[in-house]
Amino acid sequence: MSDTNNTGNTEEIPVEGEHLLAKIKEIIKEGNARKITIKNKEGKEIISFPATVGVVGVVLAPVFAAVGAIAVMTKECTVVVER
Secondary structure, three states: OOOOEEEOOEEEEEEEHHHHHHHHHHHHHHOOOOEEEEEEOOOOEEEEEEOOOOOOHHHOHHHHHHHHHHHHHOOEEEEEEEO
């Protein structure tokens, strides 16, 4: 989890599946992300969603459920954060 690639306003963070949901929550809590994309280890996009400051609570519940399901099915993935 220590490898991070930054290119301009995009950051790629490799994450193990079991830590995926915690990492997504951490990124959203920081409040400076506009869009979050999760890619599998081959680089194929699995899910992408906006992470604007105004989006909270009930709106994010389905996203967290989807991310939890992805975490169960995926051993390794990359979180791409657009700031």
